[in-house]
Amino acid sequence: xSWIEDPEFTPDHPFGPQTLPYGVLGTAAGPxxxxxxxxxxxxxxxxxxxxxPRLSELVGGSSLDPLLAAGRPAWRELRERLLExxxxxRAPAGAELLRTDWHTQLLPFTVSDFADFYSSKHHAExxxxxxxxxxxxxxxxxxxxxxxxHGRSGTVCVSGTDVTRPNGxxxxxxxxxxxxxxxxxLDFEAEVGFVCGGEPTDRVGTEDFAEHVLGAVLVNxxxxxxxxxxxxxxxxxxxxxxxxxxxSGWITxxxxxEHARVPTTGDTDGxxxxxxxxxxxxxxxxxxxxxxxxxLSGPPFAEMHWSPAQQLAHMTVNGSPVxxxxxxxxxxxxxxxxxxxxxxLELTWGGSEPVTLEDGEQRTFLQDGDRVLLSATAPGExxxxxxxxxxxxxxxxxxxR
Ligand SMILES: O=C(O)/C=C/C(=O)CC(=O)CC(=O)O
Ligand SMILES: [Ca+2]
Ligand SMILES: [Mg+2]
Numbered sequence: 001x002s003w004i005e006d007p008e009f010t011p012d013h014p015f016g017p018q019t020l021p022y023g024v025l026g027t028a029a030g031p032x033x034x035x036x037x038x039x040x041x042x043x044x045x046x047x048x049x050x051x052x053p054r055l056s057e058l059v060g061g062s063s064l065d066p067l068l069a070a071g072r073p074a075w076r077e078l079r080e081r082l083l084e085x086x087x088x089x090r091a092p093a094g095a096e097l098l099r100t101d102w103h104t105q106l107l108p109f110t111v112s113d114f115a116d117f118y119s120s121k122h123h124a125e126x127x128x129x130x131x132x133x134x135x136x137x138x139x140x141x142x143x144x145x146x147x148x149x150h151g152r153s154g155t156v157c158v159s160g161t162d163v164t165r166p167n168g169x170x171x172x173x174x175x176x177x178x179x180x181x182x183x184x185x186l187d188f189e190a191e192v193g194f195v196c197g198g199e200p201t202d203r204v205g206t207e208d209f210a211e212h213v214l215g216a217v218l219v220n221x222x223x224x225x226x227x228x229x230x231x232x233x234x235x236x237x238x239x240x241x242x243x244x245x246x247x248s249g250w251i252t253x254x255x256x257x258e259h260a261r262v263p264t265t266g267d268t269d270g271x272x273x274x275x276x277x278x279x280x281x282x283x284x285x286x287x288x289x290x291x292x293x294x295x296l297s298g299p300p301f302a303e304m305h306w307s308p309a310q311q312l313a314h315m316t317v318n319g320s321p322v323x324x325x326x327x328x329x330x331x332x333x334x335x336x337x338x339x340x341x342x343x344x345l346e347l348t349w350g351g352s353e354p355v356t357l358e359d360g361e362q363r364t365f366l367q368d369g370d371r372v373l374l375s376a377t378a379p380g381e382x383x384x385x386x387x388x389x390x391x392x393x394x395x396x397x398x399x400x401r
Contacts, residue, residue, distance in 0.1 A: 003091040009038030011380070014387020017086050018380040020079065021215070021250035021389060022064055026104040031062035033108075035082055036250055036389075040097040042085070050085050050092045051078070064109040064214075064251070068197030068324040072211045075197075079255055105160060105249030109195065111153040112325035114245065115315060116191070116221055118147045119306035121265070123334035123342060130350040131229060144271060146306040146314045148328075151221075152242040156327065158249045159391040163222055165368060165398040166243040170226035182398035183224035183240075185351065186366040189332040190289045190299050190342035190374050192388075193219040194308045195251050196326040204316045206277040209309035212322050215253040216308075218287070218374045218391040219329045220246040225345055225365065247327070248374075250389030257386065260284045260378035266305035274317050281309035283378065285388065287333055289342065290373040291366070294357040299333035299342040301376075368397045 002009070002017070010016045021036050027043065034041035048056035055078050058067045067074065085092055118124055121138070124147075128137030141147065157163075165186055171178035194213045204212050221241060228240030264282035268275065285301035306314075308330065316322050332342040341347045344365055347355055354362040366372070372395075376388040 001089055002087055003089060003095075004037050004040070004086060004097065006038035006040050006097070009040070009086075011382065011384035013038060014377055014385050015039075016384060017083070018384045019252060019256050019386045020082055020086065021252045021256070022067070022108065023250045023389070024063060024106040024108040025098060025100070026106055027098065031106050033059045033061060033064060033067075034098065036100060037086055037097070039100055041100050041103070043096055043098060046094040046096045047085060047092050049094065051081055055081060065325065068109055068195065068214060071198030075214055075253065079253055105158055107156070107158040108249060108251060110325050111156040111327050112323050114151040114153040114156055114327050114329075115148050116151050116241070116329045116331060117306065117311050118149075118331040119304050119311065120331055120334045120342070121305045122303060122336055122340075123332040123346065126334065126341065126346045130345060145275070146311045148311070148315070149236040149241070151245060153327070155242055156245045156247060159246055159389065159393070160249075161244075161246060161393060162396045163244045163246070163393045164396045166224050166227070166239070167398055167401065168224060168227035168239050169230055171230045178230060183227055184365065185225035186395060187223045187225050187344045188289070188366070188372045189221040189223055190287050190297075191219040191221055191329045191332055192283070192285060192287075192301055192376070193217045193247055193327050193329040194312070196312075196322045196328070197324040200321040200323045202316045202319045202321045204312050204322055205274070206281070206309040206313045207279070209281055209312055210254050212312065213254060213308070215251040216257060216283075216388065217251055218248040218376055218388050220372060220374055220391050220393060221329060221332070222246065222393070223343070223345075244393070246391050246393045248389030248391040252386065252388050256380065257283055257378055259381050260386065262302050264304050264307045265302075266307075274313050275310050277307060277309050281307040283308075285376050285378045287342070287374060287376045291363065292357055292359070292371055296347060296355060297339050297341050299340050300335040301330070301333050303335045303340070304330060304333065366395050368395050370395050
């Protein structure tokens with residue numbers, strides 16, 4: 001018996017004791033680092049006596065930045081202490097339970113660099129077919145390295161933040177000149193992100209992935225497809241992606257995902273040694289994408305070609321260090337089936353096959369007022385279910401020039 005009275009704090013609920021994700025909630029006393037337990041969260045500054053002076057210094061404040069900087073030994077110790085705390089029969093002195101739905105979720109850490117990969121073969125092939133009809137869908141480098149673009153960390157925002165439709169240049173094929181105005185092809189991308197920490201280190205081998213990654217978040221890489229199609233060659237996406245990227249407020253620790261580890265679908269025959277993994281870091285995460293409460297798709301993360309460990313190894317192999325607060329995302333998660341596609345570009349095949357929502361309305365791309373919600377679960381220990389934090393965002397009309 002635990003002191004935590006919450007019907008959802010059981011192993012058959014996604015935020016039971018097998019999960020214990022970290023986040024920052026806005027409270028009357030200011031932003032507070034907390035751990036989620038069912039429908040509630042425990043502010044960590046309240047249980048300083050249980051955690052001891054060293055850990056309390058890392059999690060007693062308003063952001064996860066100090067914890068990220070501290071690295072794996074501290075992350076391991078904190079998880080062990082919190083498992084003791086939540087399984088205790090009596091509430092530790094100072095422990096408080098906050099209702100998560102009564103408190104706003106804040107961005108839990110300062111995002112240092114943001115890079116976004118392109119590691120679903122199903123997605124990359126579909127996008128290649130839609131964007132470059134006459135060419136091979138995959139470029140020749142794709143199976144040799146995890147392709148990525150570098151994003152803009154300043155517009156990474158937490159779940160619940162509204163997203164303003166961006167203005168930009170687009171050129172409709174056949175038109176002599178580009179026009180400027182609100183994007184007409186606003187899209188979401190369902191992705192999984194990884195939050196980095198520890199000593200800044202370059203050349204992180206695939207076997208050292210867990211030393212530099214605290215855990216996973218869900219990511220929506222909002223994308224303006226018409227702006228992207230006009231601007232992206234030859235250097236890749238820029239303003240089409242950098243107006244907003246939403247992440248879940250809860251970071252799921254890697255320990256909670258241990259039972260979800262699976263080999264990726266990628267073949268490592270012939271890939272460079274630095275990209276070979278001894279232990280698999282593919283993950284059996286089952287994503288769901290909803291628009292205005294209609295379930296649009298169920299992207300399977302187990303279908304990814306490159307794992308996050310391979311992505312991190314690639315990102316640092318040239319001597320570029322991974323730093324606390326770095327965030328990298330998987331790329332759009334799409335599976336082989338049409339109902340497993342992770343963005344509207346694919347679900348509507350470039351806008352040519354609209355999807356129908358439960359209210360009967362049709363969509364090719366997002367309209368003002370639409371709300372997109374990403375969620376995910378993973379298999380946990382003893383048949384339990386591990387929940388990842390949701391990421392939600394509502395589209396606001398473009399700012400008039
Ligand atoms: O030009 C292309 O092939 C497409 C590029 C992207 O859309 C980049 C991106 O965000 C990749 C992804 O999420 O998988
Ligand atoms: Ca993306
Ligand atoms: Mg984006």
